[in-house]
Amino acid sequence: MTGPVLMPVGGGGGSGNDEELYGSNKFWLWPLPLGGDTRLVAQWDELGMKEESVLIAGDQLGAAAANVQKYWAAPLPG
Incomplete structure (x- = not known):
């Protein structure tokens, strides 16, 4: 797979019932898309969720990226 990859970070929470x-x-999201809009697509067959998508405007991603804080100046030694 090429292009940006979306990976879960940390834990999540949830609740529900028989209906919801x-x-x-x-x-x-890494690397950030270079420009333009990005479509996020999800599908979860086991729960009966058909493929759904949402369009994220490129200016929203750019605005969020402008607030990123750099914690390390160089890669950590491996």
């Missing part, structure tokens, strides 16, 4: 399921999680 609610949850939240945080994700890390």
Whole structure:
């Protein structure tokens, strides 16, 4: 797979009943798309969720990236 990869970060929480399921999680998108809009696509067959998507405006990603704080100046030794 090429292009940006969206990965879960940390734990999430959720609750639900027989009719609905609610949850939240945080994700890390890397690398950031270079420009334009990005479509996020999800599907969860086991829960009967068909493929759904949402369009994220490129200016929203750019505004969020402007608030990123750099914690390390160089890669950590491996």
